[in-house]
Each structure stands twice: as structure tokens, then as C-alpha cells.
Amino acid sequence: MRSAFTAVQVRAAEGALMARLPEGTLMQRAAAGLARRAALMLSTVYGSTVLLLIGTGDNGGDALYAGAILARRGARVLVLPLADRVHAAGLAALKAAGGRVVAAPPVSADLVVDGMLGIGARPGLRDDAVAVLAALPAAPVLAVDLPSGVDVDTGALPGPSVSADVTVTFGCLKPALVAGPAAARAGLVELVDIGLGPYLDGEPYVRVPDAADIAAVWRHPRPEDDKYTRGVLGLAAGSIRYPGAAQLAVSGALAGPAGYVRYAGPAAADVRGRFPEVVTYDRAADTGRVQAWTIGPGLGTDSTATSELRSMLDDPVPACLDADALTILARDPALLAAREAPTVLTPHDREYARLNDGEAPGADRVAAARHLAERYDAVVLLKGHRTVVAAPDGRAYANPTGHAALSTAGSGDVLAGLLGSLLAAGTEPAMAAVAAAYLHGLAGARAAEGGPVSATRVAAALRPVVRDLTGPA
Numbered sequence: 001m002r003s004a005f006t007a008v009q010v011r012a013a014e015g016a017l018m019a020r021l022p023e024g025t026l027m028q029r030a031a032a033g034l035a036r037r038a039a040l041m042l043s044t045v046y047g048s049t050v051l052l053l054i055g056t057g058d059n060g061g062d063a064l065y066a067g068a069i070l071a072r073r074g075a076r077v078l079v080l081p082l083a084d085r086v087h088a089a090g091l092a093a094l095k096a097a098g099g100r101v102v103a104a105p106p107v108s109a110d111l112v113v114d115g116m117l118g119i120g121a122r123p124g125l126r127d128d129a130v131a132v133l134a135a136l137p138a139a140p141v142l143a144v145d146l147p148s149g150v151d152v153d154t155g156a157l158p159g160p161s162v163s164a165d166v167t168v169t170f171g172c173l174k175p176a177l178v179a180g181p182a183a184a185r186a187g188l189v190e191l192v193d194i195g196l197g198p199y200l201d202g203e204p205y206v207r208v209p210d211a212a213d214i215a216a217v218w219r220h221p222r223p224e225d226d227k228y229t230r231g232v233l234g235l236a237a238g239s240i241r242y243p244g245a246a247q248l249a250v251s252g253a254l255a256g257p258a259g260y261v262r263y264a265g266p267a268a269a270d271v272r273g274r275f276p277e278v279v280t281y282d283r284a285a286d287t288g289r290v291q292a293w294t295i296g297p298g299l300g301t302d303s304t305a306t307s308e309l310r311s312m313l314d315d316p317v318p319a320c321l322d323a324d325a326l327t328i329l330a331r332d333p334a335l336l337a338a339r340e341a342p343t344v345l346t347p348h349d350r351e352y353a354r355l356n357d358g359e360a361p362g363a364d365r366v367a368a369a370r371h372l373a374e375r376y377d378a379v380v381l382l383k384g385h386r387t388v389v390a391a392p393d394g395r396a397y398a399n400p401t402g403h404a405a406l407s408t409a410g411s412g413d414v415l416a417g418l419l420g421s422l423l424a425a426g427t428e429p430a431m432a433a434v435a436a437a438y439l440h441g442l443a444g445a446r447a448a449e450g451g452p453v454s455a456t457r458v459a460a461a462l463r464p465v466v467r468d469l470t471g472p473a
């Protein structure tokens, strides 16, 4: 698991570390890491042209010292200052290494280094910077610490910003690199260790799971298992009007770790026909004991759906509420009042607003997910390009996987089914949500390799993704 810290947290750690080191050490470490990555992006350093965009602060200092390293290796390094003053010692070092200042972007370059703004910045770019970006030569962009213009602590993009191919960030991840629309601007993110780790105090703002975290929570069948000990998922989804949602949720559930899926609802015949391994019932009350529920995709919001939801929430097992179940809950939040078993809510932005008195998630998606998790005392999986999971105890996770092609009807149904299966298998609820989002994101990316994506393809891609990540069943 990696961690992202806010600018204030980074500053505090930086202060404590700097007090023990000769002045300038951290910037030299940052510049060395930056130059290393820049060299990798250039096929040959010698003779290549590198354009540095430089702002007023230390972010520009990092870029200038890195530029000096590249210049000493024979690169033609050009500096385009976008501020009245720039890091003086860095500029002197670059000039001493042969770099030179230019007033406008060159016609061609092999690499553009964005050293305009880092963690000290207000979001957005000034007009002169926007004009320079519009006039840049076609070349890969390497961002220093963060793509300039982003809101460091939230990942919001309130104004123009840089779009990077690679971002080299120092000491730790920052929220803007992993959450919100800014995350898509960072490109490939590489973390350079500058020794900050031991000084980063307190809870990270948001954590980022990796493959090992998901593999660690995945429950494989054991020799002593039977279908019940692996967990039984009850799935209430679909309706006469939306039978497809039931099938998609079932297909997600069957790729999960539970041993048994029981379906309850009006799409029973369709589900049986397509998935003979699923046992079907007309009503939730008839399903017998389950270890978790997934409720909502295509369920409808009429009185039958409401009473089905009510009876499931009375069952003291974990429940994942998705889609129509969220709409019903928004109408009557008291439905959760007596509940002690864990609840997971999986809203997209419009469902979030319904659950939050009409107020959308806003710029800070991590804070938004945390807020709803606290309000409903539930794990919240806030869907999006970088899905965020928050637990009522304040833990928050930003999912690093995914693909824009997941924005296709029914892909959320597949996710809800998978998540329910993880809950039924006994996975801790926040980690069940994290693992479901991670695997679903990988499946979306894998499905996209085969051309245009539909939800059925996402479900089909889940099994190979699970196998690759957690090993054979």
C-alpha cells in the first residue's frame, strides 16, 4: 500500500528532515532522481534538446539542477522562465553547465520539463504559462513533483494545467497524483526517495493499494472448504424491466471468491437459464442464510423493491447497496438506523448527490467519500475515473486501476456483484470494496485491449485478471 500526503504534511516532514542535513541536500536528491528519469525518456542525452519551463519556487530549482546534470552530459538545455525571479543558485548551476535562457519555446525539442509549480502553488496557471503551453513543440512532458496547475491536496482542476507523460514526485505521493481529475494529468508516476519517509507523520490523506494488497485479501478455496464455508452471496438485482442488470451482477459475483450465489428476484428464469450454477428464488425472504447481500442493480424503486431492501437490511450480515437501492435509501436514510452489520454504498456522482441532500461530491473526492461514509456509518465506494473508497473510521483509498471504457452501461452492476462475493467470503468491508474496484479496473483495461468494451466483456475479463493477480484458483 502506498500513501499520499498533503502539502502541509510534506512540508512538516521536509522541515524535520532538512534540519538534519546540509542545506540544499534534498533539492540535490530530487534533481538527481529527476535527471535520471529525464535521461531514460531521451534515447540519447548527448545532443538532445531539453526545454525547462521554470516557475518562481523550489519546483523550478529542482528542474534547473536536473537540467545542469543533463547539460553536463551533453544535452542542449534551454530555460524558459515563467516568473520574474527563479531559483538563483539553480540557474547559475545550469548556466555554468552550458544551459541558456530563451524567451520563447524552440521549434523542436526532445523533452519538456515542467518545473513551473509544485506543492507551494495555488491551483491554475497564469495566462503567460497557458500561452507557452499552447506553443510547445511536440515532445514528451516530464512534470517535476506534480503537473503544474493542479490542486495538490484534492486533485481538482479548477483551471488550466499541464498534461504530463511522466511525473517524478519526491518523498511521497500527493493526493493530486492519485485522485480526482488531476490524476489523469500526471501520466506515469515515479516516486523518488529523498529520505522523507520516517518523517511523514500521522495518517496519510489517502492510500493507494497495489497488486500485493489485493492478492493478500483474496480468499482461495482451501482443502477443508465446502461451498458454504467459502461464503454464500445473496443477490437481489434486476426486475421485469431490467433483467440484464441481474445477469451482469451475477456474472461479476461468479468471478469472486464466494462458494455459492443465490439470486432473488423477478429475473430468476433468465439468471437460471444463463447461469445454471446459481440457485434462484422469487423473494429475498426465501433464500435461506447468506453471508452477504448485494442489493440494487436494476431492482427498481417501487414498494416491492423497498420491502425487499428492508428485509435484507434486517439480516445481520454485510450488505452492498448499489444503484436503485441507493435511491431508495436516499428517500429514507432511516433504513440503516438499526443496522449493526457492515454496509457498503457504491454511488456514482448523481447517486452521491441523492444521498447527500442534493450536494454533489465536489472538488475533493476523497473528502466527499469520507463525508458520506461518516454520515451513513458505511463504507463508501465513490465511482469515477479514479474510484475512491472511504471507511467510517476515516481510512480512504484511491484506486489506481481502471480505464475510461468502463463508462459503459452495466459495468457498475458487474462491480456490485464482485464486491458482494468478496463480502460473502469474509473480506473486511473496506478492503472488499478496494479489491473489487482494483480488479474491476484491471478487467476494464483488459477488455479494452479487445476493442470497444461492454459490461459483458468486463465481466468476462475478471477471471483472467484474478488469476494473474492472485494465482490459479
Ligand SMILES: NC(=O)C1=CN([C@@H]2O[C@H](COP(=O)(O)OP(=O)(O)OC[C@H]3O[C@@H](n4cnc5c(N)ncnc54)[C@H](OP(=O)(O)O)[C@@H]3O)[C@@H](O)[C@H]2O)[C@@H](O)CC1
Residues within 6 Å of the ligand: 010, 011, 014, 026, 027, 030, 055, 056, 057, 058, 059, 060, 061, 062, 116, 117, 118, 119, 120, 121, 122, 123, 124, 125, 126, 144, 145, 146, 170, 171, 194, 196
Ligand atoms: N517538500 C520537499 O520535501 C521537497 C520539495 N522540493 C521541491 O520544492 C517544491 C515546492 O517548492 P516551493 O515551496 O518553492 O513551491 P513552488 O510550488 O515551487 O512555487 C510556489 C511559488 O509559485 C508562485 N505561485 C503559486 N501559485 C502560482 C500560480 N498558480 N501561478 C504562478 N505562480 C504561482 C508563488 O509565488 P508568488 O507568486 O506568491 O510570488 C509561490 O510562492 C516541491 O514541489 C518540490 O518540487 C524538492 O526540492 C525537494 C524536497
Ligand SMILES: Nc1ncnc2c1ncn2[C@@H]1O[C@H](COP(=O)(O)OP(=O)(O)O)[C@@H](O)[C@H]1O
Residues within 6 Å of the ligand: 323, 348, 383, 384, 385, 386, 387, 402, 403, 404, 405, 406, 407, 408, 409, 410, 411, 412, 413, 414, 415, 440
Ligand atoms: N471515465 C471513467 N474512467 C474510468 N472508469 C469509469 C469512468 N466512468 C465510469 N467508470 C467506472 O465504470 C463503472 C460505472 O458504474 P455505474 O455508473 O454504476 O454504471 P451502471 O449503473 O451502468 O452499471 C464504475 O465502476 C466507474 O468507476
Ligand SMILES: [K+]
Residues within 6 Å of the ligand: 059, 114, 115, 116, 117, 118, 143, 144, 145, 146, 147, 148
Ligand atoms: K511541476
